[in-house]
Amino acid sequence: MRRIDAIGIILGVFVAGGLVYLGLQLVGLDGQNAGIWSQALLVVGLMGWVATYLFRAGSKNMTYHQQREDYEKAFLQKRLDELTPEELAKLQAEIEQ
Template sequence: MTRGKALLAGLAIFALGGLGYWGFQAAGFEVFSAGIAAQGVLVAVVLVWTGSYLFRVVTGNMTYMEQRRRYRSAYEAATDDELQERFDALSPEEQEKLLRELGQLEETSTSEDPAPPTP
């Protein structure tokens, strides 16, 4: 939730309290009872809202986390594709040399005699 949406949600809850008060008065509650009833509804709304936030925190479904996951997967896909294209553009010798440098290919010895073991 962005800062603007959080402010709007706060204002909406504030307005909900006022509307609830007037609604309970219109339904026939006395002034004192209408205030208590509106406050009770408002407290219940805030508790449910806070509970949903805590649930999202525990499950990892926060807005920032979701944006980061989407960005990370898109970034990895783009870089993987670009690196694969650049690798495919290399000649087979250059590919082999690069793979050797990265340790992806084992070095083959040119001599037939294996090196003597070191003591």
């Protein structure tokens, strides 16, 4: 994620909170109650996002882990492709023992 993306997300959340506040005021809540409910919705949304992040981190289903696994597989495949048939046969014989 680029820095501009993070700034855009922050501004989007800020604007969404303001729109929820204004929407609640239009529905008929006074300013204080509209502020409390809009903050509560934003906190619940934040907690939901943190929960999904912790789940992805715990299950190692994140971009970094996937990129690292792909790199390791590609590196090992490249090394395997570079082996001569004699080296490959020797390696297979060592594995079988």
